[in-house]
Amino acid sequence: MRTSRARRRAGVSMAATLPLLAGALALGIPSAQAADPVPSGRAALAGTQPIWATGSADQGATAQSTKVNARVYLAGRDAKGLDAYAAAVSDPHSTSYGKYLSADQTQQRFGATKEQIDAVTKWLKSSGLTVTGSTQHYISVSGDVAAAQKAFATQLRNYRKDGRTYHAPSKNASAPNALAGAVLTVAGLDNAPHQATHEDTLPGPGDGFRNSGPFSTYYGSNVAKTLPDAYGTKIPYAVHGYTGKQLRAAYGAGKYTGKGVTVAITDAYASPTMASDAAKYAKRNGDAAYKKGQYTEVLPAAFNSVDACKASGWYGEESLDVEAVHAVAPDANIVYVGGASCNDPDLLDGLNKVVDKRLADIVSNSWGDIEANETPDIQAAYDQTFKLGAIEGIGFYFSSGDNGDEVANTGKKQVDTPANSAWVTSVGGTSLAVGKNDKYQFETGWGTEKAALSADGKSWVNFPGAYTGGAGGGTSSTVKQPFYQRGIVPDSLAKANGATRMRTVPDIAAVADPNTGFLVGQTQTWPDKSVSYDEYRIGGTSLAAPVTAGIQALAQQAQHFPIGFANPSIYARYNSPLFHDVTDHPLGAGRNLAVARVDFKNAVDASGGQLTSVRSLGKDSSLSAVKGYDDVTGVGTPAPGYVASYAFPFRR
DSSP, X not given: OOOSOOOEESOOBXXXXXXXXXXXXXXXXXXXXHTOOOOTTEEEOTTOSXXXXXXXXXXXXXXXXOEEEEEEEEOOSOHHHHHHHHHHHHOTTSTTTTOOOOHHHHHXXXXXXXXXXXXXXXXXXXXXXXEEEXXXXXXXXXXXXXXXHHHHTOOEEEEEETTEEEEEESSOOEEEGGGTTTEEEEEOSSOOXXXXXXXXXXXXXXXXXXXXXXXXXXXXXXXXTTSOOBTTBOOBBOXXXXXXXXXXXXXXXXXXXXXXXXXXXXXXXXXXTHHHHXXXXXXXXXXXXXXXXXXXXEOOSOEEOTTTTTTTHHHHHHHHHHHHHHHHSTTXXXXXXXXXXXXXXXXXXXXXXXXXXXXXXXXXXXXEEEGGGOOHHHHHXXXXXXXXXXXXXXXXXXXXXSBTTSHHHHSSXXXXXXXXXXXXXXXXXXXXXXXXXXXXXXXXXXXXXXXXBOTTSSSBTTTXXXXXXXXXXXXXXXXXOOGGGTTTSOHHHHTTTSSSOEEEEOSEEEEOOGGGOEEEEEEEEOTTSOEEEEEEEEBXXXXXXXXXHHHHHHHHHXXXXXXXXXXXXXXXXXXXXXXXXXXXXXXXXXOOOEEEEEEETTSSOGGGOEEEEEEESSOOTTOOOOSSSBTTTBTOEEOTTTTGGGGSOOOO
């Protein structure tokens, strides 16, 4: 079943929401939808009519025989109390700070009751729907259009979207008044963009990739003396790929190793060679060997949408996430939780496994989608999971995205989701310079412009060239400003979309630029069909998220109890020496920076020739890393002293 657009990997780059009935406008729902009348005796499920289901796109009624698959998410027994407790337990200034509940206590206090589940199930069945599954979070159903329309009191009609036709509710769905406190939302009444199919077998390792040289072993170690100048000076070759030793030094790991902390990684699918690749990578690059049971996997019984989600493409993401966390926090336990697909229901199932069994303290997530593709129903379901996790002392970290302001990618300035949630830590990206003897030199915001070497090798063509990608960031159009950002995020950002202060991302940042990226190891398939392990440099905010998760594991070790939802603690440390205040011009106003990079044309070897280019740093679309909070790096990156500051009550 599929209830929302497929999630994309948020950066394998080589080159406060409200409970039900809290108000449609607060969820960013257009006024025309908010004003739809609700039948007598029923309560609206706000946000269940997609914004693209408009009169101008209407193609007529959906055929009655069309099959509908949906999930009815449960609100639990105290939705308002859930919001309040999640905030209080996460706020260092609250008397409830750190008073986490166990998974069982959380379910008993905030989870759906048996009576609620039974009542919702009875209602759905009485409408002619078939219950296909049930958990403490949702009840999944299937049936024809007539049954769905009867259950949710809305007509399903066909609408044109992106050149295709999908069915969707013509107005917001609703539930009987008697169930208003039990039902959070319903997802799946629209079928955009496709219906998942069931497949059990995952593909083998994906196509191979290798970096060409020359390289620098650390930033600036190998200057490209024979290449043209950039910004009036010779530039260094891109690094071969930073390792854990360099990243730990840059971000002030000190003596901490993450011992006693568990980090979960959620992605879609599961690399069949992950455990062996991780062990090999650690041995080759000086990381501690994995202890027995230190790396474990929690996988679904079966996978689906293998072709639609390009399953093998997720293996590199998984490799990056696992190896980066271990490199930064070598004694932390890692549990990989694989989603059955890249679709929202399956990714949510993975996150809920972490919460329901409290599998980890910290959850790294390197995937997402643009905010325009998020719907309030799915947003509400994700946020409920994040709040339940906060109550248990679990923190969720999401990549902010790899397309800057998204204009070049979508034609519209917007942020990514779920990184836009007020209940997660959104991780932005930087270009990192680690020098000789692992010394931190500087960072810029990650944003790249690329120009190719001219045919005669004497100049760069159209220097500085075209924008190729950068850390996601900006102002949400749907999520209001959370309490921890008040007085820190400037109004020029918070009010970028209007008079109301809104959630701005990211919150924090770490290395992301693939030109100053991380060395990763992975088993891959080569052009001659052979399969073998190799290593390559990689980047994206998919790197920044697990690096930050690793740093937070070190901080939790120092604190001796879970950090949980970290944003209140992170913002409490803002404007202190505990962060590198990253700007796009760290060496002074007007001092632009760049590196040279050489790539194989065929991505694997020199047989097809090589491509030489210059990559300018600190050029992130319309976003800028400036002094203070900014929409590329948030409050900045962890500096020496950040991790150790969690060893005692923080005071300015």
